[in-house]
Amino acid sequence: MTQHFTPVSSGARLSDQVAEQLAAEIKQGRLQPGDKLPTEARLVEQFQVSRTVVREAVSRLKSLGLVDSRQGSGVFVNNQLPFAPLNFEAQLAASEEAVIQMVEVRRALEAEVAGLAAQRRNAADIRAITQAVKALDAAVQAGHNGVDEDMKFHRAIADAARNPFLIQTLEYLGQFLRGVTQVTRANEARRVDFAKQVQSEHQAILEAVQAGDAQLARQAAATHMGNAIVRIRCADPVFWQQEGERLAQPLVKGVKRHNS
Numbered sequence: 001m002t003q004h005f006t007p008v009s010s011g012a013r014l015s016d017q018v019a020e021q022l023a024a025e026i027k028q029g030r031l032q033p034g035d036k037l038p039t040e041a042r043l044v045e046q047f048q049v050s051r052t053v054v055r056e057a058v059s060r061l062k063s064l065g066l067v068d069s070r071q072g073s074g075v076f077v078n079n080q081l082p083f084a085p086l087n088f089e090a091q092l093a094a095s096e097e098a099v100i101q102m103v104e105v106r107r108a109l110e111a112e113v114a115g116l117a118a119q120r121r122n123a124a125d126i127r128a129i130t131q132a133v134k135a136l137d138a139a140v141q142a143g144h145n146g147v148d149e150d151m152k153f154h155r156a157i158a159d160a161a162r163n164p165f166l167i168q169t170l171e172y173l174g175q176f177l178r179g180v181t182q183v184t185r186a187n188e189a190r191r192v193d194f195a196k197q198v199q200s201e202h203q204a205i206l207e208a209v210q211a212g213d214a215q216l217a218r219q220a221a222a223t224h225m226g227n228a229i230v231r232i233r234c235a236d237p238v239f240w241q242q243e244g245e246r247l248a249q250p251l252v253k254g255v256k257r258h259n260s
Contacts (some may be wrong), residue, residue: 007048015056018047020164022057024171026066026077037067037075059233094242100229102180107225109170110154114205114221115214117160125160126210132156133202147181154201155223157209185230187235194231201227 025031038046043054054114058075060065067075117125136149151174158167170177188194201224208217 005043005046007046014047014049014053015060016164017055018043018049018057019060020167020171021047022061023064023066023168024174026061026081027168027172028174031077031079033077035076035077036073039074051205055161085133092109096232099183099232101234102177103184103228103232105173106177106180107222107229109166109173109188110157110225111218111222113154113158113161113163113166113170115218116163116166117157118209118212118214118217120162121160121209121212125156128156128205129160131155135203137199140189140199145182145189147178147185148179150181150185157205160209184232187239188228188231190235190239196233197227198220198224215245 005018005021008014008021022031022037031037034178037043037058039052040051040058043057044051048053058067062069066078066081068078117129123128132149132153132155136146136153139146139149155170158170163255188198201220204219204220205224208220
């Protein structure tokens with residue numbers, strides 16, 4: 001499979017950002033044990049960084065036990081990774097309850113992430129979060145589902161929290177959370193009042209982080225996720241029959257690929 005990476009920019013150290021994206025590919029199963037990493041030249045091109053940054057990132061992955069160099073062959077994902085993949089497959093189903101349970105997981109994580117972001121954010125972080133909100137609003141205005149933009153909004157807040165363990169946890173869960181986000185956004189798009197609520201909740205999180213109010217940011221993020229659960233419970237059986245299963249399929253497929 002060909003990997004496509006997002007160019008990195010200001011904020012956290014460039015090498016850390018590159019390492020995090022590569023680690024996410026491994027932890028989410030898109031780079032399997034024994035797979036060869038893209039060449040150094042390819043990584044430089046995709047991430048739009050120097051060779052030094054790429055080498056520092058790969059060195060970090062080596063120190064974590066995720067990859068190993070083979071002289072004359074390149075860098076490969078270790079056959080025995082230093083972590084065991086979580087097995088969500090038995091719990092996952094295209095159902096209201098499964099989606100709600102995953103949103104509950106998000107609520108626990110996102111609230112703390114928002115609180116830390118409020119304490120640690122800088123001007124660049126605020127610009128990134130603000131831009132993510134604008135991009136999400138623009139996507140909705142254009143009639144798109146906004147899933148990618150929604151994920152980027154929450155990732156921008158996570159970056160501002162500056163806790164690599166929280167970021168890596170969210171990256172691992174990303175394979176499941178994306179499917180959940182597809183379901184919640186499809187449900188919210190059915191009603192104008194839902195869409196306006198989501199927009200208002202995102203703005204509240206941004207303003208709390210911008211103000212540096214950790215308690216308010218935690219409350220705003222928790223409220224956003226709690227309201228997402230309320231909105232999901234408002235979805236009628238027809239929605240789950242026609243949309244829920246179809247939208248949740250990538251979530252289940254991602255788990256099967258990861259655990260195979």
